[in-house]
Amino acid sequence: MTKGSNLKAWQFEGTGKPISLNEVPEPVPGPGEVVIDVKAAGLCHSDVMYMEVGEASMPFLPMTQGHENAGVISALGAGVEGWNLGDVVGVCTSGARPPAGMFTPGGFADKFLADARDLARVPEGLDLALAALATDAGMTSYHAIIKEGGAAAGMKVGVIGYGGLGQFGTRAAVLTGAEVHVAETKESVWDLARAAGVVDLVRDASEWAGKGFDLVVDYAGFDTTNKALEAIKRGGKVVQVGLGKPTFTVNTPTMLGRTLVGSLGGTVQDIEEVFALLLAREIEPEYTEIGFDEIGAGLDRLRNNEVTGRLVARFGD
Numbered sequence: 001m002t003k004g005s006n007l008k009a010w011q012f013e014g015t016g017k018p019i020s021l022n023e024v025p026e027p028v029p030g031p032g033e034v035v036i037d038v039k040a041a042g043l044c045h046s047d048v049m050y051m052e053v054g055e056a057s058m059p060f061l062p063m064t065q066g067h068e069n070a071g072v073i074s075a076l077g078a079g080v081e082g083w084n085l086g087d088v089v090g091v092c093t094s095g096a097r098p099p100a101g102m103f104t105p106g107g108f109a110d111k112f113l114a115d116a117r118d119l120a121r122v123p124e125g126l127d128l129a130l131a132a133l134a135t136d137a138g139m140t141s142y143h144a145i146i147k148e149g150g151a152a153a154g155m156k157v158g159v160i161g162y163g164g165l166g167q168f169g170t171r172a173a174v175l176t177g178a179e180v181h182v183a184e185t186k187e188s189v190w191d192l193a194r195a196a197g198v199v200d201l202v203r204d205a206s207e208w209a210g211k212g213f214d215l216v217v218d219y220a221g222f223d224t225t226n227k228a229l230e231a232i233k234r235g236g237k238v239v240q241v242g243l244g245k246p247t248f249t250v251n252t253p254t255m256l257g258r259t260l261v262g263s264l265g266g267t268v269q270d271i272e273e274v275f276a277l278l279l280a281r282e283i284e285p286e287y288t289e290i291g292f293d294e295i296g297a298g299l300d301r302l303r304n305n306e307v308t309g310r311l312v313a314r315f316g317d
Contacts, residue, residue, distance in 0.1 A: 009109035010295045011062035015055045019065060019296050027105075027113040029077030034116050036089065040132035041107045042068030043290075043298045043311040044164070049243070050102050051299075059103060065299075067093045067100040069107030069114075070122060070131035071316065080116045088122040089114075090135040090275070094265025108295050110316065120271040123279050129289055129312040130278045133164075136265075137285070137310055138274035140241065141169035141219065143266030146176070149215045149239045153177030158213045158231055160205050161220035161242055162186070162193050164285075164310040168274070169217055171196045171283045178215075183208065183224075189308060192286060205231060212236075217263075220244050229254040239263050289314045 009024040029035050047065050055061070070090040073083055083089075091107070093099055095118035100106035105113065122131045145151050145159070151173040159170045162184040173180045174197035182193045183205035190201050202208065205216070205224055208231035216228040221242030226249060228238040234257040240248075241263050250260075277283045286309030290298050298311045 007110045008292070009064040009105070010066070011064050012051045012054070013062045015052075019051065019299060020062070021293075021296065022062065024064065024109065027111050029075050029113060031078045032080060032116055033077040034073050034080060034083060034114055034119065035075035036069070036071040036091070036107075036112045036114055037074045037316055038069055038071040038107045038109060038112050039314070039316045040070045040128040041066045041295075041313045042132045042136060043295065043302055043313065044068055044136060045302055047101060048299060048303050054102055057102065063101065064105035064107075064109050065101045066106035066108035067102075068132050068136040069100070069112055070128045070135060071107075071112065074111070077116075083116055083119060088128070088131075090120045090122055090131045090271055092118040092120060092139065092266070092268045092271055093136050094139075095268065108313070118268065120268045120275065123275055126275055126279045129287065129314055130285070131275065132312055133285060133287060133310055134271050134274040134278060137164045138168050138278070138283075139266040139270045140263070141165040142172050142274050143270045144219075144239045144241045144263035145169040145173050145215075145217045147266070147270065148261060148263040149217055149237060151176050151178045151215060155179070155214040156212065157181070158183065158205065158208055158216035158228070160216065160218040160224050160228060162189050163219065165241065166219040167192065167196065167285050167309060168283060169219060170198060172277070174198070175277070175282055181208070181213070189286075215239070218242055221248070223248055225260070226250045226254060229258055229260065232258055234258065237261065285309060287312050291315060
């Protein structure tokens with residue numbers, strides 16, 4: 001672990017500029033905060049989006065990226081209870097603290113400052129790469145399909161997009177006993193989906209029109225919302241998660257008698273429930289580990305759609 005002024009962080013410096021590896025000061029925890037020595041940080045399409053559209057919203061620059069983080073507590077602020085130095089934790093990205101990488105410094109760094117209320121306890125034996133994935137990809141997808149969507153045995157469920165989020169959500173729904181269908185253009189991942197318990201796959205959700213689904217969760221968001229609405233029965237629900245495009249087109253009559261809701265993030269409890277499923281190997285997501293020095297190149301791979309599953313940077317050990 002580097003010390004003092006030698007701490008490193010991958011930072012966004014402004015629109016059109018590549019992410020840069022900079023030296024940063026050591027964070028100091030205030031009341032209710034902890035410092036985490038980061039051991040694993042997931043790379044997400046949201047990181048790319050933040051760098052494309054986020055400058056106008058960011059309160060300061062440069063901004064350290066990375067919102068999918070797990071590591072070991074190395075410092076405690078005043079008033080922190082229930083946590084100790086050396087505890088292994090993941091950090092909820094949609095909790096008490098504003099989202100990391102957009103409004104507060106993220107975890108593509110040696111050390112990360114977190115609100116103690118956002119900590120999820122990593123169970124002994126769970127690989128930290130998986131723990132990091134659970135804090136965003138796992139939490140967000142699980143919350144959308146289980147908590148917002150209510151996937152359950154006897155339901156006919158559609159998942160649009162079998163990527164980093166879709167693979168978590170799909171398997172979570174299969175585990176409830178639901179009949180799960182997937183729409184995914186990348187046929188190279190179809191065998192992974194079948195292995196997860198999917199009963200049928202299509203390239204495009206338009207093939208589901210009129211099929212009477214109870215629930216469709218859209219993890220893609222490439223103007224696929226209306227296709228999801230056309231797939232569900234009257235009284236059914238569409239949960240929108242993906243934001244592949246900034247605007248969607250919905251045919252108004254298609255919405256009548258149907259529910260469309262957006263799902264954002266989740267909770268510490270969601271994360272810990274996903275931790276348990278990962279530890280039991282009930283969910284086994286596809287991911288690739290890279291080194292800290294490869295984060296910049298990894299974000300370029302995401303931007304160019306060259307990644308299957310997720311990328312996780314492992315470092316600090």
